[in-house]
Amino acid sequence: MRMAGVGGSENHLRVLLAELPALGWEPDVLIPSPSPPAIRGLAESVSQSCRRVTVAPMRADLSPSLAVRIARLLRSGEYQIVHSHLVHADWYVAVASVAAPGVALVSTKHNDDPFRRTYPFRVIERVMSNRCAATITISEALRDFTLRHSPPRTPVASVLYGLKAPPGAPERSFQFDRPTLLAVARLVRQKGLDILVQAMRPIKDSVPEARLLLAGEGPERPTLERLARDLGLADSVSFLGHRDDVDHLMRRAWILVHPSRWEGFGLVLLEAMKQGLPVVAARVSAVPEIVVSGATGLLVPPEDPGALAEAAIRVLGDERFRRDAGMRGFERLVERFSAERMARETAAIYDRAVSREVSLDRSAA
Numbered sequence: 001m002r003m004a005g006v007g008g009s010e011n012h013l014r015v016l017l018a019e020l021p022a023l024g025w026e027p028d029v030l031i032p033s034p035s036p037p038a039i040r041g042l043a044e045s046v047s048q049s050c051r052r053v054t055v056a057p058m059r060a061d062l063s064p065s066l067a068v069r070i071a072r073l074l075r076s077g078e079y080q081i082v083h084s085h086l087v088h089a090d091w092y093v094a095v096a097s098v099a100a101p102g103v104a105l106v107s108t109k110h111n112d113d114p115f116r117r118t119y120p121f122r123v124i125e126r127v128m129s130n131r132c133a134a135t136i137t138i139s140e141a142l143r144d145f146t147l148r149h150s151p152p153r154t155p156v157a158s159v160l161y162g163l164k165a166p167p168g169a170p171e172r173s174f175q176f177d178r179p180t181l182l183a184v185a186r187l188v189r190q191k192g193l194d195i196l197v198q199a200m201r202p203i204k205d206s207v208p209e210a211r212l213l214l215a216g217e218g219p220e221r222p223t224l225e226r227l228a229r230d231l232g233l234a235d236s237v238s239f240l241g242h243r244d245d246v247d248h249l250m251r252r253a254w255i256l257v258h259p260s261r262w263e264g265f266g267l268v269l270l271e272a273m274k275q276g277l278p279v280v281a282a283r284v285s286a287v288p289e290i291v292v293s294g295a296t297g298l299l300v301p302p303e304d305p306g307a308l309a310e311a312a313i314r315v316l317g318d319e320r321f322r323r324d325a326g327m328r329g330f331e332r333l334v335e336r337f338s339a340e341r342m343a344r345e346t347a348a349i350y351d352r353a354v355s356r357e358v359s360l361d362r363s364a365a
Contacts, residue, residue, distance in 0.1 A: 002032045002058060002088035003039045005217075007186055008267035009086060009110045010042055012138070012161055017049040019343030025081075025350065026051055030073070032058035032066055032088065061088065067095050074100030080354050081106060094128040104133040104353040108159075111264035112145040112285050113190075125150040133353035136346065138265040139286030157349055160289070162342030163270040165334050170276040172326060175252050179210040179316045182253035182277075184246055184268045185260075187218030192259035192282060197224055198305035199259075199312065201231050206313045211236045213253065215243045250275040254322060255297075255315050259308055263287055273333040276326035280311045290337075296329035 003010055013029075020027050027050050033039050036055045047053040058066060070092055074082065083106045084093040090107045097105055107129065115121055129135055129152030136159050137143040143158040181203070185191040193214065203210050214224070214237065221239060228237040243249065250256065256272040258281040269290045272279050279297030281287050293299040298315060300307040315322060 001029075001085040003042070004034050005038050005186070006042050008161075008265065010039070011267055012110070012265075013085060014042060014046055015161075015163060015339050016343060016346060017046050018164075019339050020347065021049060023343055023347040025347060028052045028054075028079075030054050030056065030070070032056045032063070032092075034059055058088075063092075067092050070096035071099040074103045079103055081350050083108065083350075086110060090128055091124075094131045097131055104350075104356065105131055106134050106136060106349060106353050107132045108136040108138065109142055109146055109264070110138055112142055112262050114262070116145070117149055122150045126152060130154065133356045134349050136349060139289055141286040141289065142264050145285075155352075157345075159342060159345045159349070160337060161265050161267055161270060162337050162339040163267070163274055163333060164339045165274055165330070169327060169330055170251065170274070172251065172276050172323070175254060179207050180253045181210065181212045181255055181257050181312060181316075182215065182249055183212065183257050183259075184215045184243075184249075184271070185258070186216050187214070187220040187224060189220060190261055190263075191216075192261045192302065193220065193224055194227060195259045195282075195303060195305050195308060196257055197227050197231065197233065197237060199309040200228075200233050200237060202306065202309040203312050203316075204233065204236055206309075207316050210316060211238065212257075213238050213240055213249065215240045215246060215249060217242045246271065247275060250277050253277060255280055255312065257308070257312060258282065258287070259302070260284055260287070261302055266290060270333055270337050273329035273337070276330045278315055278322050278325035278329065280308065280315055282308070292328070292332065296325050296332055 001013055017027050029046055029050050031043060033055055036057055043053050043055050074096055081104050082093050084090045085108050093105060132154055134154055135152055135156045137146055138161050140158050143156055146156055183196055200212050228234055250272055256277050256279045260282055263285045265286045269279055279291050281291050281299055282302040283299040284302045291297045291299055298311040300311050
């Protein structure tokens with residue numbers, strides 16, 4: 001996986017790698033990165049589950065040396081599977097595999113980005129996907145999207161994200177004294193944080209003590225800070241930057257707000273469920289597969305600050321709903337989104353992909 005920082009896709013990989021050794025798979029990880037220092041902590045973390053972790057500087061999108069490096073790894077005879085995540089890895093692995101047939105390729109699709117609908121991308125994506133023994137999508141919504149826009153000839157399976165849950169229900173008795181909304185996301189347009197900042201104006205009018213904590217970094221930060229100032233919210237919207245204590249923030253917040261414009265899955269939603277934190281989110285892409293509106297939180301139409309504000313005000317004002325929704329969210333995480341289930345389903349796809357590759361080799365012989 002090419003990594004510029006640590007977000008949902010990168011944390012998904014961290015969870016998956018921790019589970020694979022127990023299922024008989026020994027993973028190595030190759031991380032091309034334009035900013036190796038930004039992912040040093042994650043690289044050190046995943047090294048506990050892997051034989052080798054290699055971080056390769058990748059300053060530009062085009063890197064012939066990376067394709068050569070991957071081809072050499074594929075020809076080494078060490079590997080039965082190459083599992084690529086995100087566009088850069090998918091395409092470099094596909095190119096490298098031309099020089100090294102016989103290793104099964106598996107690709108995981110993590111997002112329904114708008115550029116995936118464009119004709120040139122769809123053509124190239126389909127060519128690449130047809131080199132894979134299997135394609136994994138992280139939600140049913142993303143599987144439908146993939147089959148609609150760039151369907152490969154090989155199987156496409158949905159494997160939902162998973163997260164390791166604690167053995168018991170979370171303790172939520174140490175919340176912030178003030179009504180506190182928390183958003184955890186990269187500060188990019190996809191995450192819809194401008195909609196959330198706009199929604200804070202009517203939220204403040206109804207709940208004067210309310211405040212919003214934004215945890216994350218990204219190119220939209222100056223625009224969002226300016227929007228908060230223009231709306232008179234400078235004292236009520238706090239930009240926390242990158243945080244390593246998100247679990248602590250979630251344990252103390254009143255609700256998690258996730259107003260994305262599109263979302264392949266939304267690992268942060270599982271992280272909130274792990275902490276027993278109710279969710280208010282936009283009804284887009286895979287989010288309804290995770291958040292049960294009226295049970296584990298509330299879903300609202302996307303791009304609608306008024307609806308988002310109304311839902312947040314309702315949840316802030318209903319302590320019993322917050323408690324019950326948080327508990328139901330935790331139970332749903334345990335029952336449906338376990339890390340063990342995710343790893344088992346992924347390993348089963350590896351097994352089928354290797355069997356398919358062996359069959360193809362025998363047919364060619």
